[in-house]
Amino acid sequence: MVRTGSPSAPAAGPTLAVVAREAGVSVPTASKVVNGREDVAPETRRRVTEALDRLGYVRRPRYDTARAPQLVDLVVHSLDTSWSGAVLRGVEQAAHDAGLDVVVSAGLARGRAGRPERGWLDKLTTRGSAGVLFNLAELTESQYAWLEHHRIPYVMIDPLVEPPPGVVSVGAANWQGGVTATEHLLALGHRRIGVVAGPRRTLCSGARIAGYLSALASAGLGHDPAYVRHAGFDEAAAHRRTHELLDLPEPPTALFVCSDRMALGVYEALADRGLGVPGDISVVGFDDLPEARWTAPPLTTVRQPLSEMAATALRLLVRMMDGDRPESTRTELSTRLVERSSTAPPRP
């Protein structure tokens, strides 16, 4: 048996008609053999298989519309992070359970600022995508209009900015997460709590800061805007903002950092100053990516259930594909504090 595309296969692919002629059988008979049908006499099968091998026949893929699993698209911002890994895991498992296949593309990464590149949407229609999940996306008005126009159901997973009314999305309880992180630090005795926040206009960052402010207010504490610094979601920006916070006349004794990845930049900035975590300063992250366990000390963080959010989005999408409607356009899954070793009471 020659393995497909092995070095002994010729460079050009003959048609099935050529194979059938070579084997002395009809094209439908040759087709039966290629498609693995059982109703072919063994001797005939042998002759066809030999001809296939001899001629190096390469099967042309054929889409069997009646039997093929439907395809749904997962469009991610970037495949560089374990964030997208967790999302993909949730989508893939839920899609498998629903008998769907998932086409993954980093279409957003090749557009600008979370927007899919031109031409990408056209692929959805030609391929007959049954639905789309957008992860960390920010669509333009015309892209929303295009999706509506083509009646392709879609769900946003953790949209970067507030989507238009009626758009279905799934996210984490970011406000509650901000409350939880801040209350944890308050309970340890911290009163000067800085925030290394995400980009100002993003939905998740805004909600987390609002939670921080609510927790301060509930504790009867005032708020100094200088303690909240906005960064991108990257380590380098978080590193800079941490230095700014440490340069304040009364620097914070604890930091709430809006992503685990940013916390790495925070740790580096603290190390620059010779400050120990949690002895000199406490740090709480957000996300609970696998990396949070690897840091020294392991990071106390607010866990958002990314895989579960992604699976929920897929299940909502399946209902919309069936013409059903979600009861609510926004689903939020709960966050919770995962205590590790990066927080302690402030120095007396």
Added chain:
Amino acid sequence: MVRTGSPSAPAAGPTLAVVAREAGVSVPTASKVVNGREDVAPETRRRVTEALDRLGYVRRPRYDTARAPQLVDLVVHSLDTSWSGAVLRGVEQAAHDAGLDVVVSAGLARGRAGRPERGWLDKLTTRGSAGVLFNLAELTESQYAWLEHHRIPYVMIDPLVEPPPGVVSVGAANWQGGVTATEHLLALGHRRIGVVAGPRRTLCSGARIAGYLSALASAGLGHDPAYVRHAGFDEAAAHRRTHELLDLPEPPTALFVCSDRMALGVYEALADRGLGVPGDISVVGFDDLPEARWTAPPLTTVRQPLSEMAATALRLLVRMMDGDRPESTRTELSTRLVERSSTAPPRP
């Protein structure tokens, strides 16, 4: 405009014929509107759009065989690791460049021991997969036969065990990586170098150990088999094997660990004993996953170019889909040492 599947949409989907009747137009005209064609009078488009909205029409996906991008399958062992993230990133980028779409499934995870589940392969034919990439897979003889029988081109990325002759695969230069790691430790002055190796029968682990032995031999040093301990690729097993190595009468002063993920277990075992890295013992990992930067101290490791391996596999697959043949059935991409802070000369 009602957004697809928004709360105002009814629960059942009407056919296009019903929509056409409601709008007082022909079915082909309604179809033109649904498919975004321009050759429809504005007033007609408006009537159809209103009927679509009123009836809550949900577009049924249609596969446009002539225009749709071909699909290739990426089948991974697990989506739990940043390993698979790096592979997916390489495949997705190269597929995009080739005008292909990628269907991702964790089919191997749901089978047993790296083998796709039953029924999974059938999906490939019904969907008309143009080709398959297997990541960290171990196929059975009958699965290989099935792929050959259906003439579906496939390439293995870092196969777990040696694939049958003729099967095309891409991997890292694991032997060279083992040499590099060991020579680095020898150059620092280490003579008792332990290995926390992967599973005995895996291709990559075997090659890395062979590289270790070659480097020892080149340095004129003997080899004590007790210094090589096989574990799974998980942290817990690596943790146990490290304790075994530390319990030797003459424990190693340096460890070569066959994956970064395992190195986390090694770090934990060393911390159990109060041993500092690299002061008391040096550690070299393998992979250079993003996590390697997060450990304390950051891990010196042998980098394998996972995304580049994956992209290479996709490009080989594309050639095979065109009936071409790779010149070689095994492609190995080079590994290199990434020096961080986990190695130092042994204590005098």
